Amino acid sequence: MEQIEFSIPKTPTFDVEQTLDCGQVFRFVKDGNAFKVCAKNHMARIEDKGCEYSVVCDDKDFFEKYFDFDTDYAAIQQTVQDGGFVSEAIEYGKGIHILRQDPIEAIFSFIISQNNHIPRIKGIIERICGTLGEDMGEYHAFPSVEKLASAGEDFYASIGAGYRAAYLDRVAKTLLDEDVNEWEKLSTSDLRSKLLSLYGVGRKVADCALLFGFSRFDVFPVDTWIKKAFESEYEGVSPEKMSDLLIEKYGENAGFVQQWAFYYKRAKKYRQNALFVLK
């Protein structure tokens, strides 16, 4: 496919490294002062030119939508300030955009993510694409539902999916009979119910799929890091209840707050480790 080049101006509220490395997406690699990202059957290489980003890709419209340039992040950041933890988290991760990812890709990615480390999640997804996805030359596309459904549980086990192999196999086969495009029309809570009906999808994975795959921002995935971040504020509250309360609090901005909080809380741990190593 023909390559197109375009530039993205640098703004205080968009940083490619933060956006890719904040844990919302797994199909990317660092390449010098550039990043290569794959999404569905597209790939982009984004280079930091100092004053701007230079993008080389096969579909400009696809990636402009993918990177969510139409949302006013500065306005959201101002709205949700609390003078405390959330403000700190925004200050730290103010360059994050929520990517508009493919629904199927998000569902599969976040089933794999459960009880798993990010580097390992990346490897599992890479092996699924490498084996089942169409060869696009420089990379492999994310596989079609038909491919995912015909692979079989033992395939997913063989590439290291662990106990999630059965989930992936059954969900792929379920989705063969579903029109996911129709799901887009549902309300967030109805769409959450649809996702929760999938084998291996609970509240947390459903909310990640809603946020990253269906661009629903009135969700608040609660994982181990978010639990730690908000446990003092919501003592003795179940993860699901915590999610409900945070959605109530932040409404249409909940998903953004969640991602800033996740990125900040997780980064703080690694900074502590780095300091520990230096001693």
Added chain:
DNA sequence: ATCCAGGCAGATG
């Protein structure tokens, strides 16, 4: 070596 990771299903109070 032991713990833990973007949790979930199933079983049991």
Added chain:
DNA sequence: CATCTGCATGGA
């Protein structure tokens, strides 16, 4: 409704 357990795997 809430709480408990087993789960595959490999990085830290």
